[in-house]
Each structure stands twice: as C-alpha cells, then as structure tokens.
Amino acid sequence: MSATKTPITSISIAQRVNRFSYAIRNVVAEARRVEAAGTSVRYLNVGDPVAFGFETPPHLIAAVERALRDGHNGYGPSAGIPAAREAVAAEYTSRGFPVSAGRVFMTAGTSEAIEFALTALVDEGGEVLMPMPTYPLFTAVLGKIGGQARFYRLDPARAWMPDLDHLHSLVTPATRALVVIDPNNPTGACYSVATRRALLDFADRHGLPVLVDEVYGDLAFAYDGVHPPMGSLGPDVPIVSFAGLSKGYLAPGWRTGWMAIGRSPQLDSLVGAAEKLADGRLCSTVPMQFAVAAALTGDRSHQVSFRAALKERATVTFEKLSAIPGITCVAPTAAFYAMPKIALPPGRTDEDYVLALLRATGVLCVYGSGFGLPATDGFMRIVFLAPPAELRTVYGLIADFTRDYLGRS
Numbered sequence: 001m002s003a004t005k006t007p008i009t010s011i012s013i014a015q016r017v018n019r020f021s022y023a024i025r026n027v028v029a030e031a032r033r034v035e036a037a038g039t040s041v042r043y044l045n046v047g048d049p050v051a052f053g054f055e056t057p058p059h060l061i062a063a064v065e066r067a068l069r070d071g072h073n074g075y076g077p078s079a080g081i082p083a084a085r086e087a088v089a090a091e092y093t094s095r096g097f098p099v100s101a102g103r104v105f106m107t108a109g110t111s112e113a114i115e116f117a118l119t120a121l122v123d124e125g126g127e128v129l130m131p132m133p134t135y136p137l138f139t140a141v142l143g144k145i146g147g148q149a150r151f152y153r154l155d156p157a158r159a160w161m162p163d164l165d166h167l168h169s170l171v172t173p174a175t176r177a178l179v180v181i182d183p184n185n186p187t188g189a190c191y192s193v194a195t196r197r198a199l200l201d202f203a204d205r206h207g208l209p210v211l212v213d214e215v216y217g218d219l220a221f222a223y224d225g226v227h228p229p230m231g232s233l234g235p236d237v238p239i240v241s242f243a244g245l246s247k248g249y250l251a252p253g254w255r256t257g258w259m260a261i262g263r264s265p266q267l268d269s270l271v272g273a274a275e276k277l278a279d280g281r282l283c284s285t286v287p288m289q290f291a292v293a294a295a296l297t298g299d300r301s302h303q304v305s306f307r308a309a310l311k312e313r314a315t316v317t318f319e320k321l322s323a324i325p326g327i328t329c330v331a332p333t334a335a336f337y338a339m340p341k342i343a344l345p346p347g348r349t350d351e352d353y354v355l356a357l358l359r360a361t362g363v364l365c366v367y368g369s370g371f372g373l374p375a376t377d378g379f380m381r382i383v384f385l386a387p388p389a390e391l392r393t394v395y396g397l398i399a400d401f402t403r404d405y406l407g408r409s
Helices: 015-019 028-036 058-069 082-094 109-121 136-145 164-168 193-206 265-280 286-297 301-322 350-361 388-408
Strands: 104-108 127-132 148-155 175-181 210-213 239-244 256-261 380-383
Touching (some): 028 350, 058 286, 082 256, 104 109, 104 265, 109 210, 109 256, 136 148, 148 164, 164 193, 175 193, 256 265, 301 388, 350 388
Parallel strands (some): 127 148, 175 210
Antiparallel strands (some): 104 256, 239 256
16 A cells, blocks of 8 residues: 555445435344343334245245246346236236236336336436325435435325325426325225325326336225226326235245336336336346246135235224224224324334334334334334234233333323
8 A cells, every 4th residue: 555545444335325214124223132132022014924924825836936947047038028027917907907018017026116117207306296104115216316205195084095185285397206005005094996086187187107006906905805906097197006926925025026007108208218227137036927927817815815814913903002092093904004103292203112112022113204204293103914812912012011101201
C-alpha cells in the first residue's frame, strides 16, 4: 500500500438500501436474542403454511421430481416454459379474465413479478397508489427504483375496505399505477364486488394500470371458495395480476409465481418491457415450473381442507382476541392474517408493545408500522396458521400480557 493512501475502513453502501425496511423479517433478530436467553419463541410473523405442518400436494412434488429426473435442470425460456404459461393463461381465462399465454411471465415467486411490473412502469420520482396498511415488498421495490408510494387508507371500521374518497385525493400528474392487494395481506380482508368495481372505474377514469396481488385468491374461506380475479370484472381495463404456488398450493419455498398481463392494448408496451427484464435474469427455477400445470389442471382437494382449517383458525383468532380488554379485531375473511388493534397508552408505539410481548411471552408478531400504519395506532399483524389449540394458548398469553401492560401504564 502506498504511504500516502488513506486506508478504507468501510465500503460505502448505496443510499437506496436505506429507503426501506422489511419488518416481517427484521423482528426476527430480536426473537433470536430472546431464544438465546432461554425463552421459546412462537413465530407468528411469516405466512409460511409449510412451517406450520401444512404439506405440499403430492402430485405437485411428483411433477417436480419427474422434471428433475427427465433432465430439466438447465436454463429454460426467460418468460417461462410453455406448459406453465399456457396453464396460467387457461386458468385466468376460465375465471373470466381472458389472458393469452404470450402475456404470462413465470417469475421467482410473486415478488419478482411485482418487481418486474413496477420496474417497467415507474421512473425515478414516479408515484404509485398503494393501500395502507401495505405489504412491504411494494415499498421495498419502489425504494430500489426511486419511486414514491402514495398511500390510500384501508378502513378497519368497514372491514378494511379501501377509503375511495381518500384514494381520489391522491392522484397527481406523477401517478403511474394503482396497487390492489385482494385478498389482502396484512388484514385478511376480501373486497366486495362494489368496491372492486369502484377501484376499476377509478383506474379507468385516470388512465392507470391496476396491479393486483391475487396470490391468496384461492383462500377466501369466508366465501366457501375462490375469490374471482379482479380482471373478471373488467377484462378490457389495463390489469396486471400476480399470483403463484406459494400460498394456495402450499409451496412457498419453490419461488414459483407469475404475472398475467391483461388483453388491453394499453399494456402491449409492458409485455415488451417484461420480456426484456425476464431476459436480463435468464429464467426462474425450471423444475418447479413443471408443477404449475399439475397444480392448475389437477386435484385441488387440498384447498378445500386448507380453507376449512383456516376458517376454524380465523374464528378462534377473532373470538379470543376480541374478548381481550384493550384489543379490538376485524374478523378475517381470507388468507391467514389478522390485524388486531391495541389501545396503547400515551407515548407508546406498536413496536414497543410487540417487542415487550416477545420478551415477556416469546410470542412474535409484526408491528403495524412495519406495514405503513402510524406507530401510535397500535396495530399488529398475527399469522394464525398454528393449530387451534396452540392459538388458544398464544391468545391466553397475549391476554395476560396485555392486562399487565395496560395496567402498568
């Protein structure tokens, strides 16, 4: 080293990394410390059904095993293997949202599909209308690409339906897209037909593409079946749908998702952009794509039992949490999340409560401000995939802790 050169003590990190955080996994660091101190932790922070004993359907596993044995272990087509793209297109079309296989892109989970769409549509400084609470992946992607989130409220007093008046107030010349998460993570809500139509009318009036995260569309347990794709209500509106195998098909670790671009000619340029982005990362995991046709055209009886299990857990969750003094809760109707509200004492935040709960009981949830809500509102997200008996134990711990926590304040 030259005598005149100053040693580098730390390599600089790009500022975009500081534009976002991911609370769902950030809280795990504190959970590890609690475990190291000798307290057993119940992880109710990540929506992974497999971690709670739900099993990937055998015919999906068989399809992947067959692909591996048949030598499908090299690179595949950037946009996805034809059989998977055709199966996804046929599925949407059968549900009233006509999509051609050439407008379907197989991705590394729904997350990559969302990143493709936002990257293609939003320049530096562009604005995207997003629900609040939101799923933090959307804000993470916007942080990376230099976009700005404009949050429209979801109203817990109306079963977490979007506040349409607030949404209308947010449009500016910089608005580039409307994001809808339905069924919703983190609230567990399903939007009514009237609400969905109003969202589509709003987007059509303002010339905005609608980006719909529908990965929980098969898990609308309160409605005894699937939640139809939003595109079925407006096939000619510029709609992009995201879904995958992770939730309704119990294979989150396979990272197999897709983006389906509706038939509106307004989206033709997005198809070209998606092709370019897909080429830039070569392909998503090939063997797992061979399970897509098996999933969408094969036996789905596992979803019937899964929805029944979720409905039972949602009932336990709503009843037990609602009975705790100082806590209110909206009944979930889909997915496996609930978002109760704690009547926090003055000066306390949702993160204060969640971390204190973790340290005292080993119960790990995620504070609502990690999803964009004000920290003083007192919300937290609970994943209710654990067996009902364990959930009753968890809610007993939360009840005892909350009584003491609020009583001390």
